[in-house]
Amino acid sequence: MSYHGYFALAEVYDLFNAGLDYESFANYIEAAFDRFLERRPQLLLDLACGTGRMTKILSGRGYDMIGVDGSAEMLAKAAENCGYDPKILYLLQDMRSFELYGTVGAVISCLDSVNYLTKKEDLAACFDRVHNYLDPDGLFLFDVNTPYKFETVYGDESYLFEGELNKGGEFLPVFCAWQNHYVKKSRLCSFDLSVFYGEKDGKYRREDESQIERCYTREELEKALQDNGFEVLGVFGGFDFSAPKKATERMFFAARAKK
Numbered sequence: 001m002s003y004h005g006y007f008a009l010a011e012v013y014d015l016f017n018a019g020l021d022y023e024s025f026a027n028y029i030e031a032a033f034d035r036f037l038e039r040r041p042q043l044l045l046d047l048a049c050g051t052g053r054m055t056k057i058l059s060g061r062g063y064d065m066i067g068v069d070g071s072a073e074m075l076a077k078a079a080e081n082c083g084y085d086p087k088i089l090y091l092l093q094d095m096r097s098f099e100l101y102g103t104v105g106a107v108i109s110c111l112d113s114v115n116y117l118t119k120k121e122d123l124a125a126c127f128d129r130v131h132n133y134l135d136p137d138g139l140f141l142f143d144v145n146t147p148y149k150f151e152t153v154y155g156d157e158s159y160l161f162e163g164e165l166n167k168g169g170e171f172l173p174v175f176c177a178w179q180n181h182y183v184k185k186s187r188l189c190s191f192d193l194s195v196f197y198g199e200k201d202g203k204y205r206r207e208d209e210s211q212i213e214r215c216y217t218r219e220e221l222e223k224a225l226q227d228n229g230f231e232v233l234g235v236f237g238g239f240d241f242s243a244p245k246k247a248t249e250r251m252f253f254a255a256r257a258k259k
């Protein structure tokens with residue numbers, strides 16, 4: 001199994017997500033460790049780690065990190081973002097079939113990476129792998145975009161982003177056009193993206209990429225976790241562990257690997 005996505009977008013991912021508060025997200029992760037584990041784990045897997053922003057923060061907080069992602073371009077950015085860090089091991093692997101050299105105390109998967117598992121068999125394969133590589137009672141934390149977000153926020157919207165990329169001290173323009181299409185029947189949401197990278201000679205290089213996310217209900221995810229050996233510890237609507245509400249856009253799952 002291999003994943004082919006996040007190639008055109010990798011270069012601009014951090015720029016367009018600059019406003020995301022990964023520090024507060026990391027605070028939530030550590031609060032979940034304190035809430036659900038007897039002691040904080042030492043070794044963590046950041047599954048679908050992308051450009052490694054969370055991996056880097058958690059390494060900085062003292063954890064040994066493994067970052068798995070299926071996109072070589074995203075991992076190249078992660079290596080650039082983190083520099084040489086002996087506490088991080090990056091692996092280019094698929095979420096559905098990854099292999100580690102041993103078990104870890106917790107697996108985290110942030111920012112709707114689980115929605116990229118577009119078939120129920122893929123979701124099951126991924127949860128089975130996670131269970132396999134967790135210590136007994138190890139914690140699995142992930143978040144997904146909610147049905148409300150797919151139906152109401154993403155829908156058939158289009159977005160434009162504009163910014164500048166720092167290329168060795170020279171700032172070059174970049175422009176991204178993004179079109180969504182959500183089909184309620186299949187619950188698949190496609191994102192068609194075109195990125196226009198400004199070059200030093202004033203020309204633009206165009207790169208196109210299509211991504212697909214699947215909308216899962218809370219019940220489907222809870223069942224998939226239970227079917228793959230997990231006990232669901234909680235489903236939250238935010239970093240404060242509050243219950244999800246009707247208009248919650250991101251749901252946070254915490255599950256324990258029963259072994």
Ligand SMILES: C[S@@+](CC[C@H](N)C(=O)[O-])C[C@H]1O[C@@H](n2cnc3c(N)ncnc32)[C@H](O)[C@@H]1O
Binds near residue numbers: 050071074093109116
């Ligand atoms: C929305 S990004 C999130 C990245 C990162 N977790 C973060 O918090 O910024 C989704 C990531 O999932 C990865 N991904 C999607 N499907 C995958 C798969 N089947 N196997 C491995 N990685 C996958 C993409 O390459 C991308 O880096």
